[in-house]
Amino acid sequence: xxxxxxxxxxxxxxxxxxxxxxxxxxxxxxxxxxxxxxxxxxxxxxxxxxxxxxxxxxxxxxxxxxxxxxxxxxxxxxxxxxxxxxxxxxxxxxxxxxxxxxxxxxxxxxxxxxxxxxxxxxxxxxxxxxxxxxxxxxxxxxxxxxxxxxxxxxxxxxxxxxxxxxxxxxxxxxxxxxxxxxxxxxxxxxxxxxxxxxxxxxxxxxxxxxxxxxxxxxxxxxxxxxxxxxxxxxxxxxxxxxxxxxxxxxxxxxxxxxxxxxxxxxxxxxxxxxxxxxxxxxxxxxxxxxx
Ligand SMILES: Nc1ncnc2c1ncn2[C@@H]1O[C@H](COP(=O)(O)OP(=O)(O)OP(=O)(O)O)[C@@H](O)[C@H]1O
Ligand SMILES: [Mg+2]
Numbered sequence: 001x002x003x004x005x006x007x008x009x010x011x012x013x014x015x016x017x018x019x020x021x022x023x024x025x026x027x028x029x030x031x032x033x034x035x036x037x038x039x040x041x042x043x044x045x046x047x048x049x050x051x052x053x054x055x056x057x058x059x060x061x062x063x064x065x066x067x068x069x070x071x072x073x074x075x076x077x078x079x080x081x082x083x084x085x086x087x088x089x090x091x092x093x094x095x096x097x098x099x100x101x102x103x104x105x106x107x108x109x110x111x112x113x114x115x116x117x118x119x120x121x122x123x124x125x126x127x128x129x130x131x132x133x134x135x136x137x138x139x140x141x142x143x144x145x146x147x148x149x150x151x152x153x154x155x156x157x158x159x160x161x162x163x164x165x166x167x168x169x170x171x172x173x174x175x176x177x178x179x180x181x182x183x184x185x186x187x188x189x190x191x192x193x194x195x196x197x198x199x200x201x202x203x204x205x206x207x208x209x210x211x212x213x214x215x216x217x218x219x220x221x222x223x224x225x226x227x228x229x230x231x232x233x234x235x236x237x238x239x240x241x242x243x244x245x246x247x248x249x250x251x252x253x254x255x256x257x258x259x260x261x262x263x264x265x266x267x268x269x270x271x272x273x274x275x276x277x278x279x280x281x282x283x284x285x286x287x288x289x290x291x
Pocket of ligand 1: 039043044047086088089090091099100104105106107111112113114115116117118141
């Protein structure tokens with residue numbers, strides 16, 4: 001997330017990351033975890049209009065049955081705790097209990113939907129994790145999410161050896177990802193890269209069209225349906241299909257495939273993956289495309 005965070009925050013916010021090498025793995029949907037961290041970082045940014053420090057600290061956390069019995073917020077078990085702290089305006093004590101409510105926002109109309117924290121909270125609860133928020137006015141806020149410990153991975157050395165052995169590297173398919181929302185583009189690109197794809201991106205249809213015309217190394221096109229500019233994702237998919245019949249194409253959209261077809265947006269047989277999608281959903285859609 002390091003690069004995404006740096007690009008999402010102004011330069012007057014310093015980013016401190018504390019991720020010890022001895023950290024356990026945790027079990028959670030990777031895409032949702034990325035978006036949770038990004039949501040918390042954006043909240044921190046908004047709380048520090050004058051700049052400040054964003055600190056993300058990761059730690060192994062064992063909760064004993066005694067501790068869990070004393071604190072209703074805690075569950076016994078082993079977790080990886082990720083805490084996101086800012087040195088911002090803080091949250092008043094009377095407001096604090098409401099911040100995770102859906103649609104609760106103190107931001108101006110059009111600035112925030114009030115869904116950020118409720119989504120983070122929902123994701124953590126769904127992952128059998130712990131959610132904690134502490135805040136002091138004019139001092140700052142810390143949101144901690146703890147996710148259940150996962151299995152130990154083979155040691156780093158073994159992984160590095162496997163990586164440096166070209167014989168074990170599958171061919172990397174090049175994907176053109178077209179998405180106008182920067183956060184969404186970054187997180188999807190990141191997921192694709194982590195799945196072994198070679199990713200190039202465009203933020204509008206016209207640029208993507210040119211890329212498809214100019215280069216022949218693109219094997220998969222993933223395009224958002226609603227794009228700003230003259231060419232939307234459906235037009236782009238139609239163009240790509242006519243120009244490069246062998247190209248594999250996936251549309252992604254905030255609307256379901258059913259809704260798009262009912263609305264007449266779709267003329268073709270191109271698969272639509274509804275947003276928001278998890279890493280598993282994306283893998284599934286890519287597999288189906290291959291068939
Ligand atoms: N780090 C923080 N510092 C100060 N206040 C915060 C912080 N995080 C959240 N809040 C308060 O909680 C409210 C709800 O946050 P939440 O992320 O759910 O929605 P939002 O940021 O207003 O909108 P959205 O995230 O949907 O764009 C915010 O409007 C703000 O008042
Ligand atoms: Mg928010």
